[in-house]
Amino acid sequence: MQGGLDQVTLRRRGCGLIGYDDAGSAGGYTLFAPNSAKGQVFLIDMEGTPVHSWKMPFPPGRHAVILPNGNLGYNGNHPDSPNIYIPWALWRGGAFSEVTPDGKVVWEHTDLTHHHDAQWLENGHLLYGTVSPMPKEIAQRVVGGSSLNVLEDGRIYGDVIKEVNRSGEIEWLWRSWEHMNPEDFPIHPIFERHHWPYINGLWHTRAGLVLMSLRTTSGVIGVDKSSGKIVFHIGPEIVSQQHAPVELENGNILIFDNGNLRVGNSTNASRVVEVNPNNNHIEWEYSDEMRIAFFSAYMGSAQRLKNGNTHITESATGRLFEVTREGKVVWEYVIPYFAEYVDEDVRKYVPGHHNSVFRSYRYSKDQIPWL
Numbered sequence: 001m002q003g004g005l006d007q008v009t010l011r012r013r014g015c016g017l018i019g020y021d022d023a024g025s026a027g028g029y030t031l032f033a034p035n036s037a038k039g040q041v042f043l044i045d046m047e048g049t050p051v052h053s054w055k056m057p058f059p060p061g062r063h064a065v066i067l068p069n070g071n072l073g074y075n076g077n078h079p080d081s082p083n084i085y086i087p088w089a090l091w092r093g094g095a096f097s098e099v100t101p102d103g104k105v106v107w108e109h110t111d112l113t114h115h116h117d118a119q120w121l122e123n124g125h126l127l128y129g130t131v132s133p134m135p136k137e138i139a140q141r142v143v144g145g146s147s148l149n150v151l152e153d154g155r156i157y158g159d160v161i162k163e164v165n166r167s168g169e170i171e172w173l174w175r176s177w178e179h180m181n182p183e184d185f186p187i188h189p190i191f192e193r194h195h196w197p198y199i200n201g202l203w204h205t206r207a208g209l210v211l212m213s214l215r216t217t218s219g220v221i222g223v224d225k226s227s228g229k230i231v232f233h234i235g236p237e238i239v240s241q242q243h244a245p246v247e248l249e250n251g252n253i254l255i256f257d258n259g260n261l262r263v264g265n266s267t268n269a270s271r272v273v274e275v276n277p278n279n280n281h282i283e284w285e286y287s288d289e290m291r292i293a294f295f296s297a298y299m300g301s302a303q304r305l306k307n308g309n310t311h312i313t314e315s316a317t318g319r320l321f322e323v324t325r326e327g328k329v330v331w332e333y334v335i336p337y338f339a340e341y342v343d344e345d346v347r348k349y350v351p352g353h354h355n356s357v358f359r360s361y362r363y364s365k366d367q368i369p370w371l
Helices: 344-349
Strands: 016-020 029-032 040-044 050-055 060-066 072-077 094-099 105-110 114-120 126-133 144-146 157-164 170-175 187-192 199-204 209-214 219-224 230-234 243-247 253-257 271-276 281-286 301-304 310-314 319-323 329-334 360-363
Touching: 029 060, 040 060, 060 114, 060 360, 072 114, 094 114, 126 199, 157 199, 157 209, 199 243, 209 243, 243 301, 253 301, 253 310, 301 360, 310 360
Parallel strands: 114 199, 144 187
Antiparallel strands: 016 329, 029 040, 029 360, 040 050, 060 072, 072 094, 094 105, 114 126, 126 157, 157 170, 199 209, 209 219, 219 230, 243 253, 253 271, 271 281, 301 310, 310 319, 319 329
């Protein structure tokens, strides 16, 4: 290569379509919004060719979806969100919008305390996570965590989950510290005591539960909306710093299990697990045969497809791939859009050129009627 080697390691290893087994794949189109692509959202076909794109005014905070009506639901990183703690700017959101295929904004909602996940519900409501300072007497009961960069007066931000209607009115509100005992959910020692229990993923089940992924304490809980009570807990003996719990048609929970510092394992490796919440039994699992070859230290998601395959987002490396029930890879694509993060505070925390993505989603042709 004239001028020397490309100094971006991931890009040097190969990008775009890596391989495609059309006979084994579910087919369709894949949507993703790279974290550092300055608001670009891409829809690609199975050959990796872009077939549509959107240019949003803010970077993702953190992802985009195609709604049942064919519009784009976008979770943007609002620049006015206060820098609550380091590195809040990396995962803040708060700029929600519904956008037509030709880019017309038909609905907006702003909440500057939002972070990480947002779920667009079938009834038109929006379910998402925010934070608020915990009462001091409860914050003092939070167990574990690092002593580095402790906030003023020992303040800890607790998760508050909101559901809002199309008018932006709150339909449901759940404060973590009102329903969880801090002693039962200790923060892992590697995480600072800024944020508890750090809910990075949400899902609304058919039975009226809200699934919540607890990053810093490792676990997934199911919360009864009518009472606010926790009805099940898939704990750190099953998952490790996981993301993106999703209810499947059979009632099991599909989880991207990041695998950071998993108890009893000397090496970090990710996997996708399907867990029966009635007994916490793992009914299905995917991991690479060479386990450390599949690993995302942060973010990540999995989606069960109509033919039984699973679409996986290995977020940190921008690697998207599809596996069969037997674990055979039938499609693989590496996001080729690399850039530094726009926000200076974020670049200090995660320097370098990134192609990372919070989540990606596979859609069939009938889910995109305008294409």
